[in-house]
Amino acid sequence: MIINLIVHFCLLILMPPLLLGIINKVKALFAGRRGPPLLQAYFDIGKLLRKGMVISRSTTWVFMAGPVVTLAAVFCAGTLIPLGRFAAPISFTGDLVLFAYLFGLARFFTTSAALDTGSAFEGMGAAREVTFAVLSEPALFLVFFVFVRLSGSLSLGEMLHLAPAGYVSGAVAPLVLVAIGLFIIMLAETCRIPVDDPNTHLELTMIHEVMVLDHSGPLLGIALYAAAMKLFVLSSLLLHVLQPFKSGLAWLDWLIFAGGMMVIAGTIGVVESVMARLRMNHVPHLLVAAIILCGAAFVLLVR
């Protein structure tokens, strides 16, 4: 029990940058390059944390609060979500709303920090971030509806452990629809292709990267780390729908979980390699598709 908790925290704290490494490796393979080492993200973050900061004279403390609050909020969300078949450190009835709203809190401070610089680009990125959240937030709640309906529970832990039983009891279609919808939501929330391109710092078309344009040194390091952790947390949510099997052995289940996470990261890498980023005004269509998929899943369940 205690060991599982420790493993949970270790994975939550240590694993996120690895996912970035896997994504970049897969993308490099597709492009015929050797690519950066798997652990490059750790090196980057470590180096950034040791550097000094350059801060704009337009900014106030809100600028620094952006990455800091985001990291704390995402970390708290990470303690609410069960990893694999193990229980989450914190679990109570209604924690799913807290889970969603912690990301809202992170969004509040990330976008405020971006606007604090007074840069037009960062304002643009912040405006996009809040706009796409307007579509992805309802979709996320529709996903929760399906889980709540299937499991009869309002806590993330029980919900995510019981809902995949729907694969056995005949609710396959809703779960498949939800899996696709959740994947789209994850791509949008973590700002990956086709919604956002994490590699283009200098284009006008990005969301997350442009918001942290002025953050430097430790602040940028924290922002990158928090983004990786968000990817980790949302991927582990998705993994519950994709991989409902359990072996019963604790070490094997942890291995299965870690492997599943890596497969998701690899899939993201494949998606990023074979797809182009959508035009900004087409992104809402993708997110509305996610709403429709999740809504259809809900309707299938309660009909």
Added chain:
Amino acid sequence: MLSISLILSAIALLALSGVPALFASTRSSPANRPAFGAPGAGVQAVLTLLALALGVAGVILAWTGYNPLATWLPTSAAGGQALLADAEARLRLDWFLPWGQFHVAIDPLSAFFLLPAFFLPVLGSLYAIGDRRLAGFSQDSRLLPLFYGLLAAAIALVIIARDGALFLIAWELMALAGYFASLFGRDRERGRRAGWVYLVATHLGTLCLFLMFAIYYRVSGSFTLEAGGPVWAPGLATAVLLLATVGFGCKAGFFPLHVWLPDFYAEAPAHVSALLSGIMSKMGIYGLLRILMLVPVTAAWMGYLFLIIGATSAVWGIAMALGQRDLKRSLAYSSVENLGIIAMALGLATLGRALGRPDFTLIGLSAALFHTWNHGLFKSLLFFAAGAVDRSTGTRDTDQLGGLGKRLPLVMALFMVGAVAIAGLPPFNGFASEWLLYNGLFRTLGSDAAVATHFVALAAVALALVGAIAVACFVKLTAAVFLGEARAPAIAAAARPVRSVSMALAMGFAALACLALGLFPAWLAPVFERVGACWTGVAVTVPGLLRYVPLRWLTLAGAGFLLALLVPVAFIVGRKLVRPPVVAGTWDCGYARPEPRMQYTGTSFGRSIVSLLSFMLRPRLKAPRLKACFPERSSFASTLPDLIHDRLVLPFFQLIGREAPRFRVLQQGRTHLYVLYILIISVVLLVMGRIASK
């Protein structure tokens, strides 16, 4: 008896709290009266504080049923016996009017609404000390404290009135005091216009209430507002409930009855706006709760109606709030949103009563009550901060402001507390009440096969949408006013610092209350259960609110979040100490001279969401159209007019304005003719009555 005397004396104190201001000297210049700047504002703050003390004592006595007189006085004395016999928190006096009586009482529902009604005026009058000093002096600002006190007193009287006639008198007093108090804003002309619209709207609402009470009187035989009346015919109950929804909904500002509200709240002085939005609008909710308590609801459609009204108001309100340029108008529209959220919670509670689900009822009612308090607190805080910005810069146009955080750091920090709280984000109180509502809505997904309530859960999707837009809206307000660089440098350069202890205290108390209620919501669970028992008339059974929704976990979650925050904060602060950051200009992708005008304004920040919702909002764009090879100078403007106001309300009143003059034949200003009308109508009524009685 003691408790009601305490409450009544508190109300009297509130009503009189503005009177000393009338005698204050206005001749002295601001320079030589630094301490209690505005005439009488300091006195009012002290008197409202006294009223709060008396009121809270009264509420506590009424709540606990404890009668100190019984222990102090020897029970053998005859007077002691009489006092003991009348321990109930109730007072009935006959009066000079032909109907009704002076009947006031305190039950848990009243007590719950009384607390903010006594607390918010204290904050407001505290804020007013600094605000009035910044505003400078004028002759009629002596009247503002008078009407402010009357407004607060009338609100408290509405809450304790147990007689239809007294209720309507208090209601009308509240409406008029609110109107007069709102007239002392910065722009008198616009304030008068907004007040005029409000007067028309509030009286249309009151008309519905007159009709409602008439039906009520007809059925129950008296104006007494007490549960346990006669059996209601379904048709009449429906009529009463619909009239109450319109009449009280007008005061609460439900869509589409909100048209009077944005301008009215925006033009009133900040502390009056805080009281209007913080507690006067809640009288609509109180009235609905009271009527739902008196008139038995057996139909589920009432719950669905409130859910639909609430969801529509919430989405419409927050989307309109996002599109506003005026800071206070934006806050006013967000009141529509928050009252919508309360209406959704009320809908869930009503549905629970109709379907016989005590869990829906208890959770929905708790969410409605909790959000009532919470909205009063954070909306007051935000209106105070907006007022401070207004006083400092002389403008409320968010597209002109910016960068005020460096000049008003405390105001910014407190505004951000309010913004995070009102956006419903943890660990503040807005999250706690919305979380309650989410819990209730998610429970409707349960597998109770008897009634299909799954689609009620769709309200949670609306709430999620509202939550996401609310984050955008309040990020926009924070950023456009306080962050970045000033968009109109002239205004920023002229911005005066706000150094007022009383304003800081008022905002600080509200912010602290927001955090405290967000961190310790479980303390209120017994309160909600008690009010729930009073409202449904059924005692709450063993699995109380905390069994349905584990509110205590929010304490742990909030504390955990604050702890988790410590690590990165300590790290960044440490790094800053070890290696002081280099200060430079904002990196603007190689532009040589970044200008403040290049920043995103509030309007441009909100534009993408507004255009996403343009199918319902219909923003108006005046874009330049290219005609020739060499385009001339042109301009671009985008506005977001209120569709209901422009397309529905305005045409209707224009039609009345065109057609009504025909009736001027009847009203031509000759008094003796009017007396004749009265005589004729009296005779007709007498004859009709005689015929009917035959």
